[in-house]
Amino acid sequence: MAGMDKSIEELLLAKDKRRELRLNRLERGCVTLSFNLNIPGLPKSNDHFHAFFTTCLQELKDYLLSHRIVIDRKTIHCETDAAGDFFLAEIIDSDYTAIQIKKCCESFETNHPVGRLLDVDVVDEKGEPVSSGKAKTCFFCNAAPAIYCMRKQAHDYAAMRMKVELEISKYQESKKKSRVCKQLAILATQSLLHEVALAPKPGLVDRFDEGSHSDMDFSTFLNSTAALSVSFRKIADFAYTFSGEDLKEALPKLRLLGLEMEADMFAETHGVNTHKGAIFLLGFSIFVSAYLLARDAFSNEAFVSAIQKMNGDLVARELGKKLYLGEETHGEVCFRKFGKKGQGIRGEIQAGMPCVFQKALPVLHQHFDSEEILNDKLLNKGLTHALLAIISQNDDSNILYRKGEEVLEELKNKAIACMDKYGELVFDAEYASLIEFCRDKKISPGGSADLLAVSYFMYSVNRQLAWNNE
Secondary structure, three states: OHHHHHHHHHHHHHHHHHHHHHHHOHHHOOOEEEEEEOOOOOOOOOHHHHHHHHHHHHHHHHHHHHOOOOEOHHHOEEEEEOOEEEEEEEEOOOOOOHHHHHHHHHHHHHHOOOHHHEEEEEEOOOOOEOOOOOOOEOOOOOOOEHHHHHHHOOOOHHHHHHHHHHHHHHHHHHHHHHHHHHHHHHHHHHHHHHHHHOOOOOOOOOOOOOOOOOOOOHHHHHHHHHHHHHHHHHHHHHHHOOOOOOHHHHHHHHHHHHHHHHHHHHHHHOOOOOOHHHHHHHHHHHHHHHHHHHOOOOOHHHHHHHHHHHHOOHHHHHOOOOOOOOOOOHHHHHHHHHHHHHOHHHHHHHOOOHHHHHHHHHHHHHHHOOOOOOOHHHHHHHHHHHHHHHHHHOOOHHHHHHHOHHHHHHHHHHHHHHHHHOOOOOHHHHHHHHHHHHHHHOOOOHHHHHHHHHHHHHHHHHHHHHOOOO
16 A cells, blocks of 8 residues: 555656646747656556557657647657656747647547547647647547546546557557568568679679570569569568468468569560569568568578478479469479479478578678678678579579570589689689670579579568567
């Protein structure tokens, strides 16, 4: 009981301090604005409430600024005490009266998903609280005015507090979903852009050269990437809220999204296949990443396990039996002629993407982990090294189909030779020789380029989301 009396005493003292802070602002004759949360019971703040307060305060600042109501940063007072989290500041001279500012703040509260937990007060130049005269409805019963229920103590504090905590959790989770899914879409788009921008590359389109291609160039890839970027967010949103017991239940919807992306790609490229493999690989990578991040369970090991469980016997399912009418697909031809070596990206996915996790990612960590900002020079160096690591390992079905096994092995050996010379003075000459080999043989290791994009995506997820998923 004594502890409760002390808590109430501290609460009253904190409220007195807030009144004094407001009175001290009267001398300058400015409109003041304060913000706090309506939290029933004690304590008025904890880590959970404070995080919510911080989120909503930034939303309020942005909302006011969008209406050209500017907070004087020099006058900001923000603290957490026994009365909870509290923000107080003056409004810089504006074209709005105190009443108009109050109406704007009420609009913010009304339109906010949990606005009845927010309390934005405005005091005019004379120190008078501004009121619209509207009574807020009780958050708990959603029937009587909030002030009536509070004075009558109409509801159990424990039940009210439980509901408040639940609503705050739901709101914060929705904000996290939006942040994570948006960032995954950004990272996927960046990975495609950085892959195609990497120059020089052996046989591949880059910012300066078409490589071994005559039907596509740098702009073709930029146009395709722009078209795909919209669907990356759709995949992330779908995965984040996926609630099926078996990840395989997501495959039909994921295939539909993939087909939609292919159609968008072909529309932008006038029928040229720039990213079909990347759509497949990135689609699965975005889905699994979002699914795990939603459950705070992301790790490279968890990713590999999930993507293998999701795809199971993918090679036998999609290459071992004919799925399409008419002529065999390139993938079907490679699998029939070369067996395990001709499994292509399906085999890579089924095996848990070893080219990505065992070859490319260690190289990217080596180049980038100690760098705060990854500029063009650093990216070019690290991605070139990672591309060589992938080519040296990858049984690229693009090359198998067009040039056969002997040429593929020669390419892999040349990539290994470049890897062996990496960091030495002779590396540039060795790499130039590889580029010339691809030019002469008209080789384009497109499958390795797709895996490079996925590798950079996975590195970025680890760097930007898995390490900071709070």
